[in-house]
Each structure stands twice: as structure tokens, then as C-alpha cells.
Amino acid sequence: MTDKDSIQLEKYYQKLLSQEGLGIYRANPWERNRPFNPEELERLVLPEKLPRYDLYLPLEGLTEREREVIFCLFYDQISERETAKKLNISRSSVRTYRDRALRKLRKKIDNNEKG
Secondary structure, eight states: OOHHHHHHHHHHHHHHHHHTTOOOOOSSHHHHTSOOOHHHHHHHHSOTTSOOOOSSHHHHTSOHHHHHHHIIIIISOOOHHHHHHHHTSOHHHHHHHHHHHHHHHHHHHHHHHHO
């Protein structure tokens, strides 16, 4: 995973957490500037009885285009039309990449729950 992907992933998870009212607030300014650590995120927000997921692993299984579509739709929260324009692809391609990526992510999560 590239640094760019890591930064985008951090922003995505922070946005998800804030939408769920689970924002992580660090007391000291130097702690707020620490690099994103998915294990710390899991430790802080997930109860021990819930299964833990490797937050990077599912995204590593996606193609670059699938990741771009997922970030546009779910992180940037822009429409399919805007995503298509931004990535210079058709709307049907956006839906295809989205559906393919979500199937892959769902399969990874299901495998994680079983194993």
C-alpha cells in the first residue's frame, strides 16, 4: 500500500468514525499528529467481543481503479456521475468497479469471520 493510499484510508476511517459518533480525540497535540495506526483504531473503537478486521488487507485486494471508485463514492461521497467525470470513465463502469470492489470486500470480511 502506498503512502497516498494510507493517507486516503486514514481520512476515510476518520470520516466513518465521525459519522458514527466515534471520533478519536487525542489529548495532546503531538498525539494528534501521529501516523494513522489501524490496530490503535480497532483497540479504541471496537468492543473486544466483536471480530477484528485487518483494515488494510481488504483494500489491498482491490485494483487501483476499484480503490479510486470506492474512495470517490464512499469517502468523498460524490455521485456516480461525478465519479465518472472525475475518473474519465462511464457511469456504467463506475457501477461495475463499485460492485466488483464491494463483492471482493464482502468476501474478505466473510473469510475473516470464518477463520
